[in-house]
Amino acid sequence: MSDAVDTATPKRRGSSVPLLKRLKSLITVLFTVLLTLVGLLFVTFIIGRVMPVDPVLAIVGERASQEIYDAAYKSLGLDKPLMVQFGIFLQQIAVGDFGVSNLTARPVSEDILRVFPATLELATVGTIFGVLFGVPMGVMAAVHEGKWQDQVVRFVGLFGYSMPIFWIGLVGLIVFYGVLDWVGGPGRLDVYYEDIIPVVTGLILIDSLIEGDLDIFWNAFSHIILPASILGYYSLAYISRMTRSFMLEQLSQEYITTARVKGLSERTVIWRHALGNVMIPLITVIALSYANLLEGSVLTEIIFAWPGLGSYLTTALLSADMNAVIGGTVVVGLIFVGLNLLSDFLYKVVDPRAR
């Protein structure tokens, strides 16, 4: 029991792990990541080639003559054997060249640099929203298990979980933008504010602060708040439910009783001891829901005319724009791997036993 209490108030210990062992584990991690990525690329590549959409027709249109079709077929390199195509493709990716998107006539890397920040910004604000509200709500529901607070939290969570996002999105727009005029409309900025500040990170909230342009910051904020809250509501629903069940499990443990017997205040018992112990599974939950949002939420992006990764990938997929699909998939893959590594790291921060 005292052990468990200790985990919540860890003392810093000096590193006792030998350097060699660390290096070894680092290499193992890198190797795993690499293997995952190559597997991902291979699967994406194969799916792209067997998909019943003709990438050539997507470029030249249905009415093109055979001659024009053949020329485009060759220029895409589709006349070469599949393995050769995969080889060429890996070579290009190794140097960071994803090729040119058929749909936008630009390098895929450039496209992704343009669309990904929009998604990143939205997902981050959404997740912050989800965590800020979801975790306290979950804790509250667990503490008041079965009482009205619990019911309210459960209802709010279920509602968020079961309402179709395009419906909530539209109703949100009609109410908060159309009728009340509290928030900005679809898009990341009012049109007149576009292209004013230089792109540094691509995150308008941050770029505008760097530039010191508060007008643009508030405009961007007013545009992001609604779609981000709606996405955040989704992760809130998930996070609060998970927090609740983790907390219930902890609150029934004996160390909690011990802590209470010791005379610690109820607040300390709940927020510090119990919540401290659910941090690890909670981080996993949050990281996963963040990663999900980072893939881009297609429906939200369509309703809010948000030029993000989700609609970029969907359009590319439907037109068999394979360079764009693969580029996007690699990014999404990297996000998942990256967030996994990050939560591994966070485990070690919050739980000394994992060090």
Add this chain to the structure above:
Amino acid sequence: MKIKNLLKGLAFATAVSVSALSATATYAGTPDNVLVIANRIDDITSLDPHDLFEFAGSDYSNNVYDKLVTFDPADLSKGYQPGLAESWTISEDGKTFTFKIAKGRKFHSGNDITAHDAEYSLRRAVVMKKTPSFILTQFGFDADNVDATIKATDDDTLVVTTDKKYAPSFVLNCFAAVVSSIVDSKLVQSHEVDGDWGNKWLQTNSAGSGAYSLVNWKPNQSYNLKVNADYWAAKPTMKKIIVRHIPESSTQRLLLEKGDIDVARNLNPTDVEGISDNSDLAVDNDLRGRIMYISMNQKDPILSKPKVREALRYLIDYDGMVNSFLKGQYVVHQAFLPLTYMGELKDKPFKLDVAKGKELLAEAGHADGFDVEIIVRNAQERIQIAQSVQNTFKQAGINVSLTQGTGKQILGKYRARDFQIYVGAWGPDYPDPHTNADTFASNPDNNGTHAGKLAWRNSWDIPEMTALTIAAAQETDSVKRAQMYVDMQKEHQMNSPFVEMFQKNEQTGRRTNVQGFYTGSAVSQVVYWTVTK
């Protein structure tokens, strides 16, 4: 500690949101000299006028580039008018067109517009061989002969020679198509890489002489244009054009109601209905070129009987469909040329008449009906049309089984002649009647492979009508030519395996202060330079 921080965070977040809310009680309406349009622009895959072939891209091109001949946006029925060419002459044998390029006009770059630019542009369109190039190559131009057939003889004179005699209106209409846009040859040439005719550069940049020039294009997001103050043809009022990609109809409607956009181009019937009471908003109706039809494979022993073909024409509820699920989106139209095209035919001889249909079926020896399969791609309006047809056919004893599939599957069957009845749509490729006549009423060799032509796909062997189509494309007298198309369509409407049913009607929502927004109807593209607010 932790909880205090958490609460502080929450308090901060709330404070931030509240101040954001109060900070955004903002503007009413867009600035007076800026036009903001909501449209679906995800079909733009290139901005090169000799490369692009879809709607949104053509709209862009029409405002950034000029052509040798052009249309008057306010009165399309006048036909082609002088554009960059102030006049032209046609040789005795009808094969040589000599264009006089107007002097003193300039590209956005400041370069003079000369016959050499026209020569470069038309050659470029032919030699690059992108999808729309067939509009020019059908006159016999190819990479090997352009040096002789498309030639600037001095700074103001361009001489174009076709391989055969064609109707002047046919040739000139094609020179008014987007693919015939004139680009700034000096500028484009300076961006050529590996003999690509500057295609890579022009896909994302502009080099034109039109009323507007490109500021930027963000795929699937927006494109911005700025005014060309020295435009030769007009003095545009709008200094800036912003076209935003707003895929959802209801989002477009909301933006329009709020005044954050001036024009919404993709409102669905529900949203059109929804804004009909709003006195700040107006809805314009414009016929576009798309034709909806069903067609019957003439390889089929039953469907090839003339009486059966006629009977089916009476078994379609044209009015019922346009008054219900197609409301506002289509009008009844029963000929292969879209209304507003040269040679249009307005006759609508058929309406739902089950008794008449039954009678004709009985005459054909099918009084008890028969079984038939309709193939249709899984797009909502087509499926609804197929279901309505299934329903009305049933009333005359014809049992229809519907087969749905993806566009590619169904189109594949159609192109392979492997079907009985097909629900289809066709849009014209260039502003001349030949574009549709050539596909609906021409089948040069029924035993060969001409999968591009609709008449061939339906195994409809029509040597006489094919000859008529060719003759019409060569008729030099425009009035006579138009009459030939009218006559052909009358025949086609009665006896072909095609049952043309509807023509697309586009509904554009706009703020009432926006005037002079022309979509270009069936023939041309949208114009921004006539807009005032």
